[in-house]
Amino acid sequence: MGKCNIEKQFVDYVMENKENHYRLALSYVKNVDDALDVVQESIYKAISTVDTLKNPGYFKTWFYKILVNTSLDLLRKRKKLVVVDDEVLLGFDSGTFDNCEDIDLQKALDNLPVQYRSVVVLRFFEDLKIEEIAVVLDENVNTIKTRLYKSLKMLRIEMND
Known part of the structure; x- marks a missing residue:
């Protein structure tokens, strides 16, 4: 499968599930602006490494892992209760x-x-x-x-x- 094809599938997946991604990020960072930043940064990280994903059937778990880790990174940087x-x-x-x-x-x-x-x-x-x-x-x-x-x-x- 070509890189362009997998990127398009990923973009389609992100667009179809953007509310879920935002809600998940918000459940971690508890701030609207930070949640949007987390989703945006996660999409950037994912697109830059999407060619490493062998099976598009794993978009959900693969992207959720990126999203959770990006949220936790932000919380670690903040080191305070929100x-x-x-x-x-x-x-x-x-x-x-x-x-x-x-x-x-x-x-x-x-x-x-x-x-x-x-x-x-x-x-x-x-x-x-x-x-x-x-x-x-x-x-x-x-x-x-x-x-x-x-x-x-x-x-x-x-x-x-």
Whole structure:
């Protein structure tokens, strides 16, 4: 498969899934402008290395890995806790749930350590399979299963409080 063809497939994939990519970045960096920067930088990184991808069927996990790592790089550079403002939280509201519950869930998620929050976001908000999460986070499947179990337990405790 030619480089131009795989680049076009990648651009098509990015355009079809841009909302998901933005939402994933926002779940990490908690800031609209930073999330846009993360997505833009991730696309740049991906396009510059797209010829290394052997199978376009792996665009999703491959790009999510780039997106997560770029988000974590930004957080490391910042080295500070970011408070989510109400406008960002309301952006997560689909209108089908009680807004108070959404905010409580978002606060509970924000209180999880990043490795646990990552697993929950990728599994339940991005609908990745356990195996795909393991690839994205560069961990083994059992570690992901354990983190998912622990994070759900922590969320239950936090939400009950």
